[in-house]
Amino acid sequence: MADSFTEDIIDDAPSVNQSSTQQDVEMTEGGASASAAASNDDAAAANGGELPFAEGVPEDTPAPPRITFLQYLTSPMVTLLIGNGENETVLTAHQQLLTQSLFFAERCAEFTNDGSPRQIELPGEDLDAMGCFLEFLYTGDYFPKKIAGQRTLEKDPSIPEVDYTGDQLLKHAKVYTLAEKFGMTNLKNLASSKIHCVNSTAKGEIAYARYVYEFTPKDDTSIRAPVANFWATRSHTLRAEAEEEFRSLCLEFPQFGYDVLTRVLDEKLKRERNEKMHPGPSSARKRPRHSSTNA
Template sequence: MSPTKKASFILSPLVSLIVGRKQRMFVAHEDVLSRSPFFNAVLKDQFVGDNPEKVIALPEEEPEILSCVLEFLYKGDYYPRLVHNKAQDVWELEGAKQDYSTPDGSRSRSSEATFFHPGAGGLVLRDTAVYCAAEKYGLGELKRLALRKQGLQSGIPIDVILRSARYAYDNTPDSEYRLRAHYLAMIIRTRHIFKDSGTMQFEMEMGHPLFFDLFVAMCNHLDDLEEMSMNH
């Protein structure tokens, strides 16, 4: 952020954000919040004039996710940051550490990939929740960043993947396809793991739009493979 822009938002009025079921308070500058179409509309509709008591209630939001959104609005990224490993010429997550076992028993690199979401009833991928929040707040660049970061995660337990996929479907409009397509592709790509999963069977019996889309995607995948074999 340039010094001029920084000076500008420092002089901006402060807005209090009351977040989640426990009503945690966050404070942010109005000029920074207004970069989000969602917050810009709320600030224009609800607060007229120079009323210093500006408070926005977000009872359905998770404090940890809003913290990521605010960090992005101020800094252009959120923890763990996306950093370039010059030695290997790859992008990776800052402070990546060994903390997940893959289905074959090996260790996989991850960096605080999940958090407990009360609304989802368990652990979900943070980047999925951030993506859904970015959709809500109209932050397209944050959506792209969250999806890119999620693509760097691996070794996530099957139940977390399925719960996160459900969360993605439940918290994005039907017109949104990038995150949903990411999950469908991931499940198809690692179907040898999912097909023997009791968790997967239970989830399918429960029923969810995710599994209809997965069925269609699998059929299309098989059709593509058949067409390729016929052409060769």
């Protein structure tokens, strides 16, 4: 997906001390800041020219204390059971870090202080994706990291430069769906941006598309829509490299085939409209002439 048709590369997520539930407000000229100023002016006029406290909060109200990283590390440990049976793996993490996730905040709220073990079972989660999730909680990123100023990822001798099987794409796609489940928007955006840094093949893209269409909702625009756009603009070449796999994918996920076809037809209609609006000097094509000679 390194050269995907439509993609919005999103910068790396903020550091670990920043809550995943915090929402940024864009303060643009004439936007939110101007509206707030106008509201304050109206309030001042209604109060005889005196401005009220902002949102009813006294000016001397202290800001909430910053949570230090030491406070994260001194919070109780939570045991995470990933998988089940012989494939079960035990991981641990500090509770204060886990509660940055809406999912874990709700689960941790159920814990009691009576000495019972703080334990959460996650039998259906991917172990590698969970490792990336925990790495993000503690460091603000996960391996491989994006190289600053470039659309590439860190090199690892154990990882081939070209993703022939789709494993590299699937790694980030699984982190994406895990972040969606856990309510970690920053991590979801980071995983989405890394998908576009992977250099893959047609078969790798098919494995990735199959996962995306199986585990993401129909209205997903972050990674599902770019998959359809990618195949719509390159299906004539990619299909030749993996025609049987492409056919199987279309039969397995009819929505994929429909999305690709819709984009191909939309692009064709767009070209036809442009040709009608801006006809070229040779737009009128003549029927080829054939001459024959009598024996």
